[in-house]
Amino acid sequence: MRRFDYSFLNNGLLPAKLVNLTASITSLKTIAGVRKEEYVRVFTELEAIAKVQSVKSSNAIEGIVTSDERIAAIVNQNSAPLNHTEAEIAGYRDALNEIHLGCEHINFRRSDILRLHEMLLSAAGHEYGGRYKTDDNVIMEVDAFGNRKVRFSPTPAAETEAAMEQLELAYLDACGDANVNQLLLIPCVILDFLCIHPFRDGNGRMSRLLSLLLLYKSGHDVGKYVSFEEQINNRKAYYYEALRRSSDGWRTNENTYFPFIENFLSTLYMCYKELDKRFAVVHGRKITKKARIESTVLNSLTPLSKAEICKILPDVSPTTVEAVLGAMVKAGAIKRIGAGRASRYAKA
Incomplete structure (x- = not known):
């Protein structure tokens, strides 16, 4: 079985680029925190817009799409879903709202993860929401000629529950280590979640919801105001390449987390930079x-x-x-x- 061990984050041998990225993010996070206290109304407006963009983008990555008008109507609960696609979109809305409103009461643990998954799929009527997969699954890719091949074989169904338990415990152990930077830990946990692929459906969307949850709990809530999912969708070729590189050798504990960590931190950095652009005014001046x-x-x-x-x-x-x-x-x-x-x- 896969071994989950994040102690390498505490050995001081991290690539300089990752260290510099975390420092830049921390600086922008401080600026954003000051502005959020001073410009509550602006941040409230940005949150409403980002929520629509997040629901749209996270579903679009999975090929679940509808018009911008329908997305906005569903997210703002001005209309009930009209079909199965819109019900899938409503499910992401519900799970995202749950994280936005109560992230301090939600943790990276079995009960909360299964509850979020059930919420994600319940609007579309899937009976397997909130339950780990019962059959083995594979991650396929299609080449330019339409030929399919297996790109990655996730954890077998029979081992999934035990793997998720070990992942949860490894995360809790690393959280208790003051020398482990949470910004570096989070993408490692998300990569392992994706490689376990614990559900029959919704694994990609769950990975993005859990990314936001863990970021919010670590004090990095920029995804509320600039859509983290939209940044991934805008550069999804780079995202999938980083995922491919970091998952290579995962089953035999021979993979490297660094490509995925770098992509994750770069996405977060771009969110903070986008937020910073919207406040490019002289300090102290009223932001009209x-x-x-x-x-x-x-x-x-x-x-x-x-x-x-x-x-x-x-x-x-x-x-x-x-x-x-x-x-x-x-x-x-x-x-x-x-x-x-x-x-x-x-x-x-």
Whole structure:
């Protein structure tokens, strides 16, 4: 059976890139914490937007998709699911809400993991929600010619419960070691969860829910305000490559966690950087939407389109962005480059 041992995180022989990433994340986390206390309303708006993006992206990674309008209606509970796909989406919404509202009462333990899995699948009526797999499963991949092959063989069903118990105990043991950085531990646990693949369905979505849970419990709640799942989906080729590299040799305890740790931390770092972009104003200045738009353009090293500004500031309407840009051009603070949809704006 696979041996779960995270003591290597305490040997001081970690790649410099990972150490530097954790330091950068810690710095951005401190800044975000100060801003969250001062700008409660802005963070509340960002949380509502990120929740929609998280539900959309985590399901999209698994090929579960519908229109943006339907996603928003389901997440905001303005409409009941109309079909099986939408019921799957509603299940992720319910599990994500549970983590957002009560992460301090949820732990990485068997009862809580099974309860979250049941919540994830219950809306779609799956009878196997909240239960470990009863049949062996495999992770397939399809080549450019449509040929299938087994990429990875997870833990057999007969060994799954024992493996999950050992994973839980190894995590608790590492949590009790003050010399183990939690930011490095979390991706190791998530990788092992994915390699066990304990459920018949929903393993990928559960891995992202558990990532958020463990991050929130460690004090890194940026995923509430900038979708962690969207960052994965935007760069999922890199995610799957890191997963492949770190799972190679996993069954025989010969794998390396470092590629997956680096991808995980890079994703988290990008979340913090996205959040930081939305607050690029002079310290102490009241952050109005107008000020945030102005600062976004004036502090950008490259010209930005209206669409790019809207992506950086998703809680600001396109109409407001357009009005502020027009006023800035008229005042001579910025210049317009190009015309129509190709227009971009840069500091004059």
